[in-house]
Amino acid sequence: MTHEPKLEPRRRAAVKSGTxxxxxxxxxxxxxxxFVLGDLVIFGVYFIVFMVLRxxxxxSFLSSQRHLDLTMGxxxxxxxxxxxxxxxxxxxxxxxxxxxxxxxxVYGAGGCGLLFLLIKAEEWHTMIGHGFTLTxxxxxxxxxxxxxxxxxxVLIGILVxxxxxxxxxxxxxxxxxxxEATATYWHMVDLLWVVIFALLYVMR
Amino acid sequence: xxxxxxxxxxxxxxFLSSITVGxxxxxxxxxxxxxxxxxxxxxxxxxxxxxKVRCIIxxxxxxRTAPEWLRVFTDYWLQVLMSAILLIYLY
Numbered sequence: 001m002t003h004e005p006k007l008e009p010r011r012r013a014a015v016k017s018g019t020x021x022x023x024x025x026x027x028x029x030x031x032x033x034x035f036v037l038g039d040l041v042i043f044g045v046y047f048i049v050f051m052v053l054r055x056x057x058x059x060s061f062l063s064s065q066r067h068l069d070l071t072m073g074x075x076x077x078x079x080x081x082x083x084x085x086x087x088x089x090x091x092x093x094x095x096x097x098x099x100x101x102x103x104x105x106v107y108g109a110g111g112c113g114l115l116f117l118l119i120k121a122e123e124w125h126t127m128i129g130h131g132f133t134l135t136x137x138x139x140x141x142x143x144x145x146x147x148x149x150x151x152x153x154v155l156i157g158i159l160v161x162x163x164x165x166x167x168x169x170x171x172x173x174x175x176x177x178x179x180e181a182t183a184t185y186w187h188m189v190d191l192l193w194v195v196i197f198a199l200l201y202v203m204r
Numbered sequence: 205x206x207x208x209x210x211x212x213x214x215x216x217x218x219f220l221s222s223i224t225v226g227x228x229x230x231x232x233x234x235x236x237x238x239x240x241x242x243x244x245x246x247x248x249x250x251x252x253x254x255x256k257v258r259c260i261i262x263x264x265x266x267x268r269t270a271p272e273w274l275r276v277f278t279d280y281w282l283q284v285l286m287s288a289i290l291l292i293y294l295y
Binding site: 026027044047048058070071081085089092183184187195197201 | 274
């Protein structure tokens with residue numbers, strides 16, 4: 001990711017309007033997209049392996065699933081969707097030069113990330129308290145593996161949002177591609193949770 | 205504030221949140237109906253998840269206006285993943 005003293009024409013158009021211009025426009029940079037697409041493929045494999053094991057014993061998986069707190073899962077989905085929305089608005093605000101607003105929005109998104117961690121910690125605490133640990137059965141092994149791997153992504157995501165904040169601090173050094181790339185990572189964290197929520201909490 | 209309310213991503217966020225509440229209610233409605241698998245509910249849940257994921261990719265990640273290779277890759281990823289999940293569930 002290099003310094004951009006001169007913006008390429010399409011990025012300049014995005015900066016001017018606040019939204020991507022019609023036609024071809026890569027938000028962020030290719031390096032971040034390669035990472036994100038690789039992560040999507042890896043998580044996709046996890047999801048399919050989960051389904052294969054689930055298909056072998058659907059009733060056991062369903063009876064284990066009933067011990068999860070659907071309300072907590074849905075609440076965490078709303079929290080991450082809200083954080084993604086705030087980040088999307090922050091990117092648009094940076095493009096139009098509204099840095100104060102963008103800063104507030106990124107802090108809001110980071111706050112949502114922390115709230116997600118708190119809700120998840122409470123959920124894990126309750127589950128472990130009821131004896132549903134990693135070794136309880138295959139369902140809970142996947143529950144901790146998938147939510148744990150995702151939790152790690154949330155933690156990294158909060159650091160990435162701090163990078164977003166740092167990037168917009170100094171207008172002379174601001175790189176729009178870095179701002180967009182950090183936002184892309186955070187949206188991926190949101191997207192993965194949507195699938196995890198459907199598979200672990202809601203599916204019947 | 206007015207610009208935030210007018211922003212397309214705000215409309216998308218409201219839509220996504222509504223779908224989430226919908227799937228929450230769908231799951232909660234069937235909580236008391238025993239532990240029997242329910243293909244119709246599962247298909248509905250997966251369809252709602254696919255719509256949510258595509259909205260996040262297209263509007264929040266701005267893939268809607270991205271180069272074709274990225275649009276094609278993300279669309280295929282979603283289609284292959286959701287089809288595989290549904291097929292494994294059904295068979």
